[in-house]
Amino acid sequence: MNTIVIPKQAVNQLKKTLDNFKLNEAIELCTNEAQTRKFLIEPFFLMLNYESTNLIPEYNADFGDRISQKIDYAILLNKKETILVEAKKYNSKLTDKEAGQLNGYFGNTKNSKIAILTNGIEYRFYSDIVEPNIIDSKPFFIFNLTSFCESELEALIKFDKRYINVQSIVKSAQEVVFNESFENAFFKEIVAPSKELLKILHKNMTFSTKFNEDTQGKMINLINSSFLKCIYDKKVLLESTSNSQGVITTEHEIQAYHTIRTLLIQNKKIPKERIGFKDFKGFFSITVDESSKKVICKLMFNSTPLKLAIDTNEYVLEHIDDLLKYKNELTNRTILLLE
Template sequence: MNLKETIDMLNKVIVESSELIKNEESTKQFLILPFLKGLGYDTYSPMEVTPEFTADFHKKNEKVDYAISLNGEPKIFIEAKPIHTSLVKNAPQLSRYFSTFPTVKVGVLTNGIDYHFFTDLNDANIMDSKPFFTFNLTNYSDEDFEHLIKFSKNLYDETMIKALAESLIYFQSFKSVIKEIFESPNDDFIKFVIKERFKFKVTQQFINTSRPLIQKSIQEAVSEMIAEKFNIEAPTSEKMLEEDVAIADKKVYYTEEQIHSLTRSEPFDGITITFPNADAYMSLLKLTPDEYTVEKGNPLSDFFISSVVTQGNNIVGYLVGQYINNKEDVTLYTVKSNEIAKFLDENPIVKETGFINARLNSRLNKKNNETTYYLRSCLHNLSFREIPNLISKEATKFFEVEM
């Protein structure tokens, strides 16, 4: 069984048996050990995968849950938590293990579903406080999978792992800086933009005067680039401002428990589909039934998005579910992204009621005067990608038949 098959098998275990995996030991047995085996490590050899590995720790009787050794030397330490434990972004206990063995360059904190990978980029033999890579068994991209393969037995190389860690850390850092500049450009960035086009001396007063213009320019430039790429109408400054104000007025953040309450997964006709919990959406939308609309989402609807099918970073389609027979049965529809309008024409009731977990948006292309439709999560500040079990990367599973 290769790594991809192992992950698919573990996803099935998580969907069907997660409630039976109640503690750390069962998490190790049913999730973590099979995962390590999928990476090519011999879980039946205590010389290669050593449970309860003892090291010279400051605290007596403190042990590593697993030590993975290559060529007789421990290389990876793993700290296990029960499946239903939320992992934090730091791991002080694992950090103590890490600093004891100079040969260990990777520390892994896991609950059997989420895997957080740490190394020592900042100081040699001192584990960084934040992971450089995280992998979720139930929600990962093709790029995540390619990164994960580098930790397999046959490919494991410390130099390659360090290069991966550096690239991911730098990428996240660069992205956060760019995001900060876009959201709130600092004086140096404003001065740089001005000097690119004008030669006069830039004063602090002029920087302060230019700040709102620079912010507006950034928003419109990004909007125009997106519009050109996807051949859609770019929103005007006024419309963007109205939308920003509307979203700011409704800015809401959700706890992990609230997010996980949104869905449940069940086997259906040979595949696993995700059902929305209407009550959870009713609670988080904070609307009365009279206010539910196609644009805002409608927990009273019979239609819901069961899976959002992606290829890379692009959404290519949806698996749409419809409750029938007083919610005793479900009908499934596969809908490609560019065929949402066709689906609405064939099912006009959806135009009237909307989806439980999605809101229907449209945009007008001024070039051909055509209206195109697209779907978004009905919850502000929460995308489809953040809702558990909703993303599927196996497009062929749903679109193998002619539509």
């Protein structure tokens, strides 16, 4: 699979184009679905460098005798690949249930691996990761014209006509679905440990006891937030002393995280339980709800000087205490992501 390198200037240009789009004026013109298509949806795809010849309205999916059923739009990428688009009137509430309407088209248009549900403001991107030819119950990516961050722009630019690689996008979507599925499964086991998990843990204990209801009850009571915090601290220490780990969470990153978290929760609008982080090879990301789509800031502490990135702005830090200077920027960014 060929990897297309997307220049940073392309992301910056897309942001500039979106910022210059007269969104409020377009919204005022939208009182029905047809106007939503004309003034919001079609301009959106034009901003991604699709031409009118690529964006086919009222596209016939292959329904045989039911040829009268049409999808609102099909984006023709080439002879083999098509993206389906279901349009709703501006201000319509989008739900994953509505995405089910795309299933008929999706299953009958074999060259489609991506489908989009939109009301002109919010764009929900779906695929068939879980089961072939059936739309997944949740989108793998959501973009909102009224509120977006740098990471979402970087995801959106991958759908630009000049750079789009459906195979690569679907593979990335598979990673998103896999990660979320793993997190959900792991969380369920932590909240209500299964007998199978307890058996595995009991088998690996050096203190020998019978695996009965009393033992299971003790083990379940031990799996609480304090216990998990203790295990987490041990994991961080192990990673920081092991060169074999791909991602190393350092003490400085943890210190910076706690500093930023403390700054944020001083604002009553920011619930402390919604602030989390994810560590990557090149940066340490502080997020809302531990979501890669809701990045408050990024810490680049792997080299000198230390750097802090908030949305598209980057700041050089002489010391971790310099984070205090950016309390307002961090707080405003977090409140925006919480809304």
